[in-house]
Amino acid sequence: MKARKIVLTSGKGGVGKTTATVNIGAALAKRGHRVILVDTDIGLRNLDLVLGLEKRIVFDLVEVIEGRCQVRQALIKDKRFESLAILPAAQTRNKDAITEDQMAGLIDELATMADYVLIDCPAGIEGGFRNAIAGADEAIVVTTPEVSAIRDADRVIGKLAEKNIPMRLIVNRIRPEMVRTGDMLSIDDVCEILSIELLGIIPDDEEIIDTTNRGEPLVLGEGYRLRSIYEKIVRRLEGDLIPFTNLDAPGFFGRLIGALKAG
Amino acid sequence: MAVLRGKGLGLEIALGERDFEEALAELQGKLGERPGFYSGAQATAALGRASPSEDQLARLRALLGDHGVVLEALSGEAHVGTLAVEQGLRYVADLDGGEELARRRALRPKRELQLSDAARSLAADFAGARTDIAVRRSRGESSVRRMTPVPEPAAAPAEAEPVAPATLYHVGTLRGGQALHNVGNIVVIGDVNPGAELIAGGDIAVFGSLRGVAHAGAQGDAGARVYAVDLAPTQLRIATLIAADAGSREGSKQPEAACVQNDRIMIVPLDRVGAAKKTKEKVD
Amino acid sequence: MFPLREPYDVAQPPVSAAPVKLGRAIVVTSGKGGVGKTTTTANLGTALAKRGVSVALVDADVGLRNLDILLGLESRIRYHLLDVLEEKVELDDALVRDKHTPNLYLLAAAQSREKEEVDTESMRDLIEELRERFEYVLIDCPAGIEMGFKNAVVGAQEAIVVCTPEVSAVRDVDRVVGLLGNAFAPKLIINRVRPHLVHKGKMLSVEDVNSILRLPLLGVIADEPDVIVSTNKGEPLALRSDSQAAAAYHAIAARVAGEDVPAPMVEYKETFMDKLGSLLGGRR
Numbered sequence: 107m108k109a110r111k112i113v114l115t116s117g118k119g120g121v122g123k124t125t126a127t128v129n130i131g132a133a134l135a136k137r138g139h140r141v142i143l144v145d146t147d148i149g150l151r152n153l154d155l156v157l158g159l160e161k162r163i164v165f166d167l168v169e170v171i172e173g174r175c176q177v178r179q180a181l182i183k184d185k186r187f188e189s190l191a192i193l194p195a196a197q198t199r200n201k202d203a204i205t206e207d208q209m210a211g212l213i214d215e216l217a218t219m220a221d222y223v224l225i226d227c228p229a230g231i232e233g234g235f236r237n238a239i240a241g242a243d244e245a246i247v248v249t250t251p252e253v254s255a256i257r258d259a260d261r262v263i264g265k266l267a268e269k270n271i272p273m274r275l276i277v278n279r280i281r282p283e284m285v286r287t288g289d290m291l292s293i294d295d296v297c298e299i300l301s302i303e304l305l306g307i308i309p310d311d312e313e314i315i316d317t318t319n320r321g322e323p324l325v326l327g328e329g330y331r332l333r334s335i336y337e338k339i340v341r342r343l344e345g346d347l348i349p350f351t352n353l354d355a356p357g358f359f360g361r362l363i364g365a366l367k368a369g
Numbered sequence: 370m371a372v373l374r375g376k377g378l379g380l381e382i383a384l385g386e387r388d389f390e391e392a393l394a395e396l397q398g399k400l401g402e403r404p405g406f407y408s409g410a411q412a413t414a415a416l417g418r419a420s421p422s423e424d425q426l427a428r429l430r431a432l433l434g435d436h437g438v439v440l441e442a443l444s445g446e447a448h449v450g451t452l453a454v455e456q457g458l459r460y461v462a463d464l465d466g467g468e469e470l471a472r473r474r475a476l477r478p479k480r481e482l483q484l485s486d487a488a489r490s491l492a493a494d495f496a497g498a499r500t501d502i503a504v505r506r507s508r509g510e511s512s513v514r515r516m517t518p519v520p521e522p523a524a525a526p527a528e529a530e531p532v533a534p535a536t537l538y539h540v541g542t543l544r545g546g547q548a549l550h551n552v553g554n555i556v557v558i559g560d561v562n563p564g565a566e567l568i569a570g571g572d573i574a575v576f577g578s579l580r581g582v583a584h585a586g587a588q589g590d591a592g593a594r595v596y597a598v599d600l601a602p603t604q605l606r607i608a609t610l611i612a613a614d615a616g617s618r619e620g621s622k623q624p625e626a627a628c629v630q631n632d633r634i635m636i637v638p639l640d641r642v643g644a645a646k647k648t649k650e651k652v653d
Numbered sequence: 654m655f656p657l658r659e660p661y662d663v664a665q666p667p668v669s670a671a672p673v674k675l676g677r678a679i680v681v682t683s684g685k686g687g688v689g690k691t692t693t694t695a696n697l698g699t700a701l702a703k704r705g706v707s708v709a710l711v712d713a714d715v716g717l718r719n720l721d722i723l724l725g726l727e728s729r730i731r732y733h734l735l736d737v738l739e740e741k742v743e744l745d746d747a748l749v750r751d752k753h754t755p756n757l758y759l760l761a762a763a764q765s766r767e768k769e770e771v772d773t774e775s776m777r778d779l780i781e782e783l784r785e786r787f788e789y790v791l792i793d794c795p796a797g798i799e800m801g802f803k804n805a806v807v808g809a810q811e812a813i814v815v816c817t818p819e820v821s822a823v824r825d826v827d828r829v830v831g832l833l834g835n836a837f838a839p840k841l842i843i844n845r846v847r848p849h850l851v852h853k854g855k856m857l858s859v860e861d862v863n864s865i866l867r868l869p870l871l872g873v874i875a876d877e878p879d880v881i882v883s884t885n886k887g888e889p890l891a892l893r894s895d896s897q898a899a900a901a902y903h904a905i906a907a908r909v910a911g912e913d914v915p916a917p918m919v920e921y922k923e924t925f926m927d928k929l930g931s932l933l934g935g936r937r
Contacts, residue, residue, distance in 0.1 A: 117717055118686060118687060118717065118719075118796075119685060119686005119687045119688075119796035119797075120685060120686040120687010120688060120796075121686075121687060124821065149798050149828065150684055150685070150797065150798060150824075150825045150828060151824075152821040152824065152825070155820055155821050155824060156821065197828075200798070200799075201798075201799055228796075228797060229686035229687075229795075229796035229797055230686075230717065230768075230795060230796055230797045230799070230801065231716050231717060231767070231768075232767075232768050232769070232797065232799045232800060232801060233799055233800075234797065234799060252881060252884055252885065253722050253884060253885050254691070254719040254722055254723070254884060257717075257719065257722065258717045258719070261716065261717060261764070281878070281881075284878060284881065284882075289878070289881070289882045289885070290881060290882075290885070291885070312847070312850060312855070315819065315847075315850065315855065315856055316850075316855040316856070318819065318820070318821070319819060319820050319855075319856070319857065
């Protein structure tokens with residue numbers, strides 16, 4: 107059975123695509139799937155950094171496509187998760203180093219080696235974006251509940267729809283207290299504007315900053331709140347119907363005004 | 370051997386290995402082929418071991434004069450020097466031809482760098498193909514690379530030693546995404562940030578913090594080294610060996626060098642690194 | 654094995670021959686998305702205009718325009734950048750006056766077009782034309798280093814790079830600084846600092862960031878929920894007088910204008926403030 111090829115994209119930069127790619131990938135691997143993460147942000151690579159694997163890069167995606175090494179030589183296996191590997195981007199090259207067809211071919215090859223291929227897409231809607239979606243069968247659109255992010259996500263959704271790529275939404279960095287005071291858009295607002303199926307709601311949490319800087323996926327640690335949220339996202343990806351949990355439950359934020367959801 | 374050929378800025382007339390009259394006749398024919406073409410050129414007569422008579426030399430000069438070519442030098446073995454003085458010409462020590470000399474040269478050990486064809490072509494890429502072609506021409510080789518290795522004519526004593534690949538100096542900080550590649554050594558006066566890449570056939574020295582990727586001895590020289598005032602690279606490579614720190618190297622307190630010992634990359638404080646053992650062993 | 658690479662060429666700003674005193678064109682860039690380029694452009698522009706100078710803001714993020722939203726001007730956009738570049742309308746018709754601040758004008762990006770449709774030379778000419786009319790032209794650069802970046806940078810003489818205290822942001826910003834080279838004299842703004850996290854060692858400090866970037870520091874801005882609110886409301890923070898971030902933007906504007914302004918008011922603990930003070934006092 108061939109792998110599912112999923113691109114994570116957003117339009118707006120800095121909303122959490124790479125962090126989501128890493129954590130979803132790690133959570134999938136933890137459940138026993140073979141996962142390959144692909145960094146397509148040529149020239150601005152970060153996937154390796156967020157996973158803490160930057161020191162082990164020998165070959166990159168461009169070198170694979172140019173035939174200067176085998177795919178297996180370029181893949182870096184994560185030592186913490188048995189079945190997780192990444193294919194890093196090149197840092198000293200530019201996005202015009204490869205074409206959409208080359209990318210699609212590479213993703214297909216990777217799909218023969220794994221159950222899930224997650225493609226981390228660069229910000230924007232230029233060549234780098236077009237290359238990243240070239241190999242994908244499905245998309246996860248990541249946004250934050252901010253007007254500019256939503257507008258950009260909307261543009262990206264339009265482009266994905268043109269290519270008939272099925273997509274689902276993750277809303278990242280939601281701050282329930284700000285939603286309550288009306289200072290932030292609610293999930294319902296966001297879903298209404300973007301009108302695609304919801305895959306996950308992730309609250310803003312400082313633990314992300316530290317784990318990202320240290321190169322450790324959240325799902326590694328025991329004490330992280332966001333871990334269970336990523337695990338639920340992964341189960342939804344696998345096809346389970348998991349309800350979105352109540353943000354107001356004690357132990358989360360402790361306030362009881364309104365029922366806000368996350369998960 | 371053609372009787373007439375270009376040499377440096379002028380012409381060379383090859384008279385040493387053959388009958389003088391024959392050569393002169395051929396020369397006449399050659400010059401006559403393209404009237405006026407050689408006018409203004411200066412020529413050296415390569416006599417080798419031969420000792421033409423005064424009369425023969427006079428006829429040579431006259432023939433050249435008819436075509437606007439001036440004979441300005443004679444080259445050959447020692448006796449030619451005397452001849453040149455008599456004729457009021459410049460003397461050039463024998464550059465090629467002369468069996469005795471050739472035999473002696475063949476016995477002399479080669480002093481060239483043991484670069485394989487592949488490495489030499491790599492050197493051409495880096496130093497510029499023009500330089501490579503110029504070097505080949507000066508040795509008398511063709512300027513087009515041949516596929517099968519051909520034994521080269523021995524280097525002339527008047528020529529300088531084959532030039533070692535130059536050291537690349539970069540003043541300034543190297544930022545992420547920037548790369549320096551050189552066949553010889555690389556010296557950076559500044560920092561090398563994470564995401565930057567240095568690839569050298571020789572050594573690497575950084576007068577600052579080395580935080581990117583450094584690959585020394587990239588053509589297979591395991592004796593190459595990496596020096597830095599603050600050695601904290603993302604990844605270190607020497608020849609075909611790769612090393613990365615398990616933890617993060619907090620800024621080291623002193624200048625250090627990385628070198629290969631016992632088939633592993635070791636990092637040593639600079640004051641203990643000792644003299645370079647440039648044996649150029651290949652690590653397979 | 655090591656092919657020669659073409660140097661990544663970023664268009665250099667033109668040397669102005671006009672005797673008229675041209676305004677300063679500054680590009681606000683970062684490489685990494687989501688660090689606060691657009692927010693900085695809007696707020697710095699507002700703060701500068703409040704000092705009485707004329708300011709034009711240019712949104713170069715074709716296809717993903719956002720500067721208009723931050724200023725609350727989205728309903729007032731009739732013509733955009735490409736309309737002007739393609740000479741469908743005059744520059745004057747496309748420039749939109751800011752709602753809140755006199756002397757501040759916006760040239761919005763197109764939403765339904767692509768960055769590749771922007772002609773680089775026309776963009777350069779447009780910035781030049783804006784410089785003839787405004788004392789400051791701030792160009793909001795899109796994320797990335799592709800065509801959008803190149804077109805935003807052409808025409809500018811100076812650059813402000815915005816970075817957050819995160820390892821991936823520092824990497825990306827370093828790359829961009831390398832691409833900009835020395836011609837733009839880039840200066841740094843560190844955005845979205847959370848002093849309590851820095852204090853706990855859970856976030857990079859200003860020193861951590863600038864030990865790699867090594868740029869003159871224009872200012873440090875704390876992460877505030879107010880930023881999100883101001884974006885959603887379309888009222889730049891710099892309009893308020895009660896926010897640390899607003900004060901920081903005003904201080905930055907003063908520095909950009911050439912004033913010698915002491916450390917901004919981002920403080921949590923005494924020690925953090927002292928660090929900032931020494932860093933800013935030492936660098937200009």
